[in-house]
Amino acid sequence: MTTTAAASVHPVDQKLPWGRTIIYAFQHVLAMYAGAVAVPLVLAGAVHLSTEELIYLINADLFTCGIATLVQSLSIRNFIGSKLPIVQGCTFTAVTPMIIIANTHGGGAAGLQVVYGAAIFAGIACFVISNFFSKMLRFFPPVVTGSVITVIGLSLMPVAVNWIAGANPAAPDYCDPGHILMATVVLAIILVIYRVCRGFLRQISVLLGLVIGTLIADALGMADFHAVGEAAALGITTPFAFGYPVFEPVSCLAMTLVMLVTMAETTGDIVAVTEIVDKPMTESMLTKALRADGFSTALGGVFNTFPYTAFAQNIGLIGMTGVRSRYIVAVCGVMLMILGLFPKMAAVVASVPTMVLGGAGLAMFGMVAASGFQALSKAELHKKGNIMVVAISVAVALIPIGVPSFYSKFPTWVQIICNSGITIGSITAIVLNLLLRDAPDPDEEKLLFSDKKDA
Numbered sequence: 318m319t320t321t322a323a324a325s326v327h328p329v330d331q332k333l334p335w336g337r338t339i340i341y342a343f344q345h346v347l348a349m350y351a352g353a354v355a356v357p358l359v360l361a362g363a364v365h366l367s368t369e370e371l372i373y374l375i376n377a378d379l380f381t382c383g384i385a386t387l388v389q390s391l392s393i394r395n396f397i398g399s400k401l402p403i404v405q406g407c408t409f410t411a412v413t414p415m416i417i418i419a420n421t422h423g424g425g426a427a428g429l430q431v432v433y434g435a436a437i438f439a440g441i442a443c444f445v446i447s448n449f450f451s452k453m454l455r456f457f458p459p460v461v462t463g464s465v466i467t468v469i470g471l472s473l474m475p476v477a478v479n480w481i482a483g484a485n486p487a488a489p490d491y492c493d494p495g496h497i498l499m500a501t502v503v504l505a506i507i508l509v510i511y512r513v514c515r516g517f518l519r520q521i522s523v524l525l526g527l528v529i530g531t532l533i534a535d536a537l538g539m540a541d542f543h544a545v546g547e548a549a550a551l552g553i554t555t556p557f558a559f560g561y562p563v564f565e566p567v568s569c570l571a572m573t574l575v576m577l578v579t580m581a582e583t584t585g586d587i588v589a590v591t592e593i594v595d596k597p598m599t600e601s602m603l604t605k606a607l608r609a610d611g612f613s614t615a616l617g618g619v620f621n622t623f624p625y626t627a628f629a630q631n632i633g634l635i636g637m638t639g640v641r642s643r644y645i646v647a648v649c650g651v652m653l654m655i656l657g658l659f660p661k662m663a664a665v666v667a668s669v670p671t672m673v674l675g676g677a678g679l680a681m682f683g684m685v686a687a688s689g690f691q692a693l694s695k696a697e698l699h700k701k702g703n704i705m706v707v708a709i710s711v712a713v714a715l716i717p718i719g720v721p722s723f724y725s726k727f728p729t730w731v732q733i734i735c736n737s738g739i740t741i742g743s744i745t746a747i748v749l750n751l752l753l754r755d756a757p758d759p760d761e762e763k764l765l766f767s768d769k770k771d772a
Contacts, residue, residue, distance in 0.1 A: 380657025385613035386650030434562035440615030447607035463693030470686025477678030503676030633681035702753035714742025
């Protein structure tokens with residue numbers, strides 16, 4: 318390819334040398350792995366699945382994550398998939414409703430049959446209505462876009478903090494100073510590499526920080542690789558492994574509501590990605606992205622997994638490294654499929670200590686929030702209405718982050734919407750922008766009145 322031709326290709330559509338592509342892709346895998354396996358881990362314990370069933374769920378999840386990522390980044394016939402560097406993973410928004418649905422219908426495999434029936438139905442519904450849902454793009458001016466991206470970054474921060482502190486407050490090593498110090502060391506390594514190095518090494522600063530951090534943690538006895546030896550050599554995901562899906566009407570409607578919330582989250586994520594990669598967002602692009610969500614969610618119901626959405630942590634990685642090629646994300650999808658087929662390889666990745674991931678997460682998620690600040694710089698923040706949009710939407714988004722049980726006494730459908738800081742923050746920003754965008758600015762009125770008086 319000539320220099321002129323290469324320059325004419327947008328960075329999102331550039332194909333980089335294979336060696337670098339594989340390294341960049343593996344960096345994406347490490348960034349999203351913990352989040353990818355978290356949903357099956359939480360669900361399996363809540364619906365009383367066996368250890369063998371949990372392992373199967375994780376393998377199926379990784380395999381289908383890979384397919385979903387390939388569809389989103391490469392597209393199917395330019396009809397399904399946004400052709401953006403977006404890694405797909407299971408959404409946490411669906412966890413509580415899925416647990417309720419499964420346990421209401423007996424738990425275990427029987428409960429999962431109802432969950433998968435609801436997921437297939439909701440995925441198809443999402444696919445069908447995506448064209449109509451994407452019409453809301455006109456409600457995303459810079460003040461809303463900046464607010465949403467900022468909210469995404471701030472909402473991810475507790476994820477990194479919990480990786481460092483530990484998932485169980487009752488555990489003796491919760492908030493262990495050694496873990497916090499280890500995370501600080503990883504963050505320092507990433508910052509030093511980012512500051513001192515240039516080009517390729519700077520772009521893989523997160524990967525190098527994770528690798529060096531894991532080696533240090535292992536030397537200090539803070540890493541555990543015994544799961545690698547215990548994992549099976551091969552794990553094949555087959556359709557309907559827990560039985561054929563059951564399409565129970567109330568469960569299907571509940572999961573469809575979950576997908577509507579997920580579509581709102583995906584819209585925010587797409588806005589964030591397009592802002593970071595500097596590629597104008599279009600209604601058609603959003604429609605194709607939402608179709609990919611619906612397609613992947615329905616496919617997940619077939620392959621024993623769960624509803625899918627864009628993974629915001631990988632958006633932060635793109636912002637930090639500046640590597641924007643969607644083909645790198647596509648290779649990440651292939652790697653996820655391979656991890657789903659070979660549990661021993663997945664176990665190696667899973668052995669990266671969470672406090673090491675947390676140190677890297679602080680940098681990545683902070684970059685998402687910083688991208689939001691950058692987007693807000695394009696908004697007319699001197700207008701009082703715009704300032705209120707930012708102030709209130711961010712404040713409302715932080716409520717479920719600061720007090721997770723804040724909405725616990727509200728109906729389930731309210732909790733589904735409000736327990737997601739990204740969703741409630743985005744909805745608040747859109748509504749407030751509609752209400753306040755034409756509101757008179759008191760300062761401008763005073764200035765106008767003063768000018769008339771002088772005249």
